[in-house]
Amino acid sequence: MLHMPRPDAVLVQAVIAGALSFAHLHDLAEAAGQSGWKAWAYPVSVDLLLVAAWRRLRLLRDAGEPVRSAWTWFTVALAASLGANVATAGLLDLGHVPDWLRILVAGWPALAFLGGTLLVHPAPAHQPGPVEESAPAVIERETAPEPVAEPDPVPALPAAEPVRVPPALVEHARKLAADHLARTGIPLDTDTLRARLGVPAAMAAAITAQLA
Numbered sequence: 177m178l179h180m181p182r183p184d185a186v187l188v189q190a191v192i193a194g195a196l197s198f199a200h201l202h203d204l205a206e207a208a209g210q211s212g213w214k215a216w217a218y219p220v221s222v223d224l225l226l227v228a229a230w231r232r233l234r235l236l237r238d239a240g241e242p243v244r245s246a247w248t249w250f251t252v253a254l255a256a257s258l259g260a261n262v263a264t265a266g267l268l269d270l271g272h273v274p275d276w277l278r279i280l281v282a283g284w285p286a287l288a289f290l291g292g293t294l295l296v297h298p299a300p301a302h303q304p305g306p307v308e309e310s311a312p313a314v315i316e317r318e319t320a321p322e323p324v325a326e327p328d329p330v331p332a333l334p335a336a337e338p339v340r341v342p343p344a345l346v347e348h349a350r351k352l353a354a355d356h357l358a359r360t361g362i363p364l365d366t367d368t369l370r371a372r373l374g375v376p377a378a379m380a381a382a383i384t385a386q387l388a
Contacts, residue, residue, distance in 0.1 A: 198223065200260040207270035208281035218281070221288045222260075225295075226253035232295045245298065249291040256284065339382040349373060349383045 201219035210218065229250035236243045263277075264270065352372055353364040364387075370380035 194223070197257050197261060200264045201257065203264050203270065204260045204277075205281055207273050208278045209273075210281060218284065219260075221285065222253055222256045225249060225288050225291050226257065228292055228295045229253055245294065249295055252287070252291060339378050341379060341382050341386065345373070345375075346383055346386050350387055353387050 198219040201222055202215050205218035206215040229246050233243050233246035233250060236246055268277075349369060352369065356362070356364040356368070364384075366377075366380050366384045369384060370377060373380065373383070375383070
């Protein structure tokens with residue numbers, strides 16, 4: 177048995193609001209002297225700029241970049257849509273549209289094209305060039321440089337005696353290394369061996385040398 181999809185109230189409300197705004201923009205453009213297909217192109221242009229600005233705003237916000245430019249064009253498109261809704265609600269005589277409104281309607285395509293271009297192809301961020309380091313100035317001295325005293329020779333350290341490792345400890349370490357290699361596929365390193373046996377670093381190094 178097929179189940180009919182339940183209508184989404186928010187989606188239905190969005191469709192109604194979009195249709196009314198689309199019709200108001202068409203009526204205002206037609207009243208301002210744009211007839212035929214040109215009157216229908218105005219609401220499409222406003223809605224496309226509104227959607228492009230909203231998408232750019234979300235991308236910039238997710239990337240952590242400034243969103244001022246996207247907010248500007250979103251506000252412009254929203255003002256055009258709301259302005260058409262208010263103007264066609266009886267506050268404006270559509271039979272006698274003022275000249276300033278005709279100018280705004282006639283100039284909207286260029287403004288929308290500019291906004292869409294800037295949203296899709298934003299200006300690249302300025303990247304400062306490499307800073308050239310100036311050569312240090314050479315200061316000439318008239319007096320002769322002072323002689324540098326030679327440091328005292330460092331006495332040689334006595335050679336360290338080899339660490340003696342009990343054979344039983346070496347055998348135990350060999351078993352640990354084999355078990356570690358079987359479980360991990362990686363040879364047992366000195367630090368891990370030292371931690372497993374609890375011996376000094378020098379003795380751990382000597383045991384590792386005998387296991388090699």
